[in-house]
Amino acid sequence: MRWLLLKDLQILRRSPLLVALLVAYPIFVSLLIGFAISGGPDKPRVAFYNGVPAGESTFTVGGEERDASTFADQLFDAVEPLRVSSRAAAIEKVESGEALGALIVPPDAAEKLRSSLSLAGAPERPAIEVIYNGEDPVKRRFVESTIEARLAEANQALSGEITKIGADYLDILLEGGTIDLFLREFDVLGLERSEQILREEAARLPEGPRRDQLERVAQFAGIAVDNLDLSDAILASIGQPVVVKQTVLDGADTALDSFAVAVAVTVSLMFVTVLLAAGMLALEREEHAFGRLVRGLVSRLALLAEKVLLAALCAFVLGVVMVAALSAFVGIAWSQAPLWLLALALGALAFGGLGVAVGGLAREVRAASLLAFLLSLPIAFLALVPSGTVATTLYDVIQAISAAFPFKPTLEALDRTLNDTGQAVAGPLLHLVALAAAYLAIARLALRRFG
Amino acid sequence: MIAARDVTKRYGARDALRSVSFSAPAGERLAVIGPNGAGKTTLLSILAGIVEPTSGSVEGAGIGWVPQQPAVYGKLSVRENLLLFARLEKVGDARGAVDRALEQTGLAERAGDELSTLSGGNRQRVNIAIGLLADPPVLLLDEPSSALDPRHRQRVWTFLDRLASEGTTIVFATHDLAEAARHADRVLVLADGELLFGGTPGELETAVGESGDPVDFEAAFVAYLKERGH
Numbered sequence: 001m002r003w004l005l006l007k008d009l010q011i012l013r014r015s016p017l018l019v020a021l022l023v024a025y026p027i028f029v030s031l032l033i034g035f036a037i038s039g040g041p042d043k044p045r046v047a048f049y050n051g052v053p054a055g056e057s058t059f060t061v062g063g064e065e066r067d068a069s070t071f072a073d074q075l076f077d078a079v080e081p082l083r084v085s086s087r088a089a090a091i092e093k094v095e096s097g098e099a100l101g102a103l104i105v106p107p108d109a110a111e112k113l114r115s116s117l118s119l120a121g122a123p124e125r126p127a128i129e130v131i132y133n134g135e136d137p138v139k140r141r142f143v144e145s146t147i148e149a150r151l152a153e154a155n156q157a158l159s160g161e162i163t164k165i166g167a168d169y170l171d172i173l174l175e176g177g178t179i180d181l182f183l184r185e186f187d188v189l190g191l192e193r194s195e196q197i198l199r200e201e202a203a204r205l206p207e208g209p210r211r212d213q214l215e216r217v218a219q220f221a222g223i224a225v226d227n228l229d230l231s232d233a234i235l236a237s238i239g240q241p242v243v244v245k246q247t248v249l250d251g252a253d254t255a256l257d258s259f260a261v262a263v264a265v266t267v268s269l270m271f272v273t274v275l276l277a278a279g280m281l282a283l284e285r286e287e288h289a290f291g292r293l294v295r296g297l298v299s300r301l302a303l304l305a306e307k308v309l310l311a312a313l314c315a316f317v318l319g320v321v322m323v324a325a326l327s328a329f330v331g332i333a334w335s336q337a338p339l340w341l342l343a344l345a346l347g348a349l350a351f352g353g354l355g356v357a358v359g360g361l362a363r364e365v366r367a368a369s370l371l372a373f374l375l376s377l378p379i380a381f382l383a384l385v386p387s388g389t390v391a392t393t394l395y396d397v398i399q400a401i402s403a404a405f406p407f408k409p410t411l412e413a414l415d416r417t418l419n420d421t422g423q424a425v426a427g428p429l430l431h432l433v434a435l436a437a438a439y440l441a442i443a444r445l446a447l448r449r450f451g
Numbered sequence: 452m453i454a455a456r457d458v459t460k461r462y463g464a465r466d467a468l469r470s471v472s473f474s475a476p477a478g479e480r481l482a483v484i485g486p487n488g489a490g491k492t493t494l495l496s497i498l499a500g501i502v503e504p505t506s507g508s509v510e511g512a513g514i515g516w517v518p519q520q521p522a523v524y525g526k527l528s529v530r531e532n533l534l535l536f537a538r539l540e541k542v543g544d545a546r547g548a549v550d551r552a553l554e555q556t557g558l559a560e561r562a563g564d565e566l567s568t569l570s571g572g573n574r575q576r577v578n579i580a581i582g583l584l585a586d587p588p589v590l591l592l593d594e595p596s597s598a599l600d601p602r603h604r605q606r607v608w609t610f611l612d613r614l615a616s617e618g619t620t621i622v623f624a625t626h627d628l629a630e631a632a633r634h635a636d637r638v639l640v641l642a643d644g645e646l647l648f649g650g651t652p653g654e655l656e657t658a659v660g661e662s663g664d665p666v667d668f669e670a671a672f673v674a675y676l677k678e679r680g681h
Contacts, residue, residue, distance in 0.1 A: 003538045011526040014565075288520040292581070295500045295516060297539040 004298065004306045008280055012314075023318060026271030031264055044100040044143045047093035048081040051107035059114045066161060079146060087129075094133045101143040104129040174228050191228065195221035261326045262415040266347065267380055268322055269315045270407055273348050274372045277311035277355025281443075282368035300447050304440060307359065308352035315348040323418065333420035340417035343425065346432040347410030353439030354406060360446030383408040406435050452476045453498060453511035453589045453620055460493055460644075461505045467493045468644045470507070475637070477588065480611070480621040482635030482652075484628060486676065489641040491624035492519065495593050498622065515587030519594045519624075521578040525567035529558055529577055532566060533584065540585045552580040555610060572603040579607065583614075590614065592623040596630065608634050628669055632656070642681035 012019055050057075058067050082099050084090045090102035105128055112126035130147055132140050172179055176190025189197075198218035205211040284290040284303070294300050320341070323332060333340070355372060362368035383402045390398070402408040413428035415421065454474035460467040468490045475481040483491045496502040498509055499516040523532045533552055537545035553559045556576045566574060575598045582590055595611070596604040612634065615621045625631050631638050632652040640648035640655065648655060659671045 003535055007524065007527065007531075007535050010531065011524060014526045287524055288518060288522040289524065290522075291496070291499075291501045291518055292516065292522040292536070293539070297536070 001298065001302050001306045004303070005310055008310045022272055022275060026268040027322065029267060029271065044079055044146065045082055045098065046079040046143065046147070047084050047090040047099040047102040049084050049087055049090040049102070050105045051087070052105055052110045053107065057110050059110060079143070091131060094131050097133065100133050100140065101147065102131040103147065104131070170228055174225060191221050191225045195225060257330045258419040259415060261323070261330050261332070262411055262418050263384070264326065265319050265322050266407060266411045266414055269319050269344065269347050269410060270351050270376050270380065272315040272318055273311040273351035274355040274358065274376050275369055276314055277307045277352045278359035278362065278368040278372040279365050280310060281307045281356050281359030282362050282365045285363050286365050301444055304356045304443050304447070307356050308349060308440065311355055312345070312348035312352040315351065316344055319344045319348065332418055336417045336420050339425055340414060343410065343413035343417050343429060346429055346436070347406060347413065350406035350410065350432040350436040350439070353436040353443065356443040357439045357446060360443040379405045379407045383411060406432055409435070453514065453622065454509070455498065456508050458494070458497055458504045458507035458509065460497060460502065466644045468497070471641070471646045473639055473646070473649055475620050475622060477620055478615050478618045480615045480634055480636045482631035482638045483622065483624045483641060484626070484631050484638060485641035486681070488643070490644040491641055492593055494641065495591050495622070495624055499591050511589050513585065513587045513589065515582040515585060515590040517579050517582035517590065517592040517595055519597070521574040523566050523574060523577050523581065526565065528563050528565055529553070529569070530562040532577060533580060536581045537584045542585055548584050548586070552583050555583060556580040557606065571598040572600055575599055576603070576607070587619070589620040589622065592621070594624055594626065596625070596627070628672055642676050642679070647679055
């Protein structure tokens, strides 16, 4: 077997273009998939027209001055603003495709905000105009949801401010204190002290209708104190009626970037191993050497094992290099190195088994490569389908199909070890051993049928 | 020597070989002739141990095999190909055997050339050289001269004739009746998996001559097969 292995390595060494493609293509594809999974689009460019005159973006809530531009900054964390000087210019940016959307703040926005917060007359709420470019539905949806989410956050922040100020007022009404109103400072007695004074005064009065009336007023003040005491909690509930508590049940809370590393390495491992094993086995047939080899020089099983070993060895080296390179950008659990090296090795062997099964079915290198390629991509995509995105029955079918191929267990094993998720890794590793053996048996049968 | 006893091979419902028996002693040159699909390659593959017979048996040890298509690696040099198969054959002195095979087949000057750069004829010579590496007592060749020009063909046959004279049994399949008549001591005629004839080229000529024009041996041979339902 060692001479065959050396022979194949010699052939690979003399096929630099093939090796370059075999290495570069999966890395390219895996990085693309990794990026696609780990993040949404970059900050979308949004045309921004602020019609509010300079210096007029402030408003006062409960005597405290706020600047509306601080709320806009939150939005610009998620989008790249293209500042323009008019509404027409903003629309032009969207129409030309330079911006994916436009956010237009009308000149009277700050005035309307001030008016609505003054609670005087019939306040009109300010309206911000958002214009989308529907050319790309995916990007449009992203821009739409980003802007909506950020505006909701800004609204909530504003509402929080008002709620807080309202709660402060109620505290003063309850406990007493000073408030600023119309540029003057007022001293407020507070309901608690009012009740106390009223009860003291009522106690000094003789029995009679006047004392009864005073006690009724004191009783009202007491009820008001008891109920207004709950006002902070009630106002907090109005500001944020539902509090979100997050718990991860199944799987791990791996960061997307770290998960993308596991995906990228698994995809590369799959492409290199399956294509190489399938191609090198088919090459024995294409060069007519298969018949010569299996007539006593080497057993069919040994020939298959050699191809699996060759492909797994090459892919393993590539996988280790990829992990090392990616660790410069994303944290890798180096303490788990023995385990993720084992996961890489077993994953490569299982993919190698799949490769020789494919190669056993094809007679030519081109046919084997095409078959390997056509098979690999759907396997990867199926394994990445998350639960809840398709019907339950279909998801069960996808799970069953994924379990028959090495992609999913390899990804699980690599994610659990590279990212040290704390989950058991024995299951996926044993799964890979079983798949490697099963595919080797299938390849042996395929050779009997077609060899 | 090599011998086949009642060798039968079935592929599904089709009989590729039907109870074929023969033997060839040391030093004999045996030609297997017949039309396309007669079963020549199947018989040689069974003799070489590549294909299992459905029934029957083969006797013979140390059989060298030269397939119809050059079974060599295009990305390796002539020497690397020979060395690889010498090692796989577990030949004692692999490098010595390679040098000898290169010398025997006249490929010494091309030893460092990559196989993919050689002509079809030279590839076939490498193919034959690989079959000779283990110095086998029996050499099976499936249409050994089909890809060669007359000069190389002559060279190969001179070499094979010499091997036979030194005691190597040569069994070869061919379409070329003249080649069989010239280089075989005995001829087996196969048609549709059935062994129709076994004898010397002279005996075949006599049998065929009774079936047609004795001047045009090929036409007479076709008539001979037709008479027997093939």
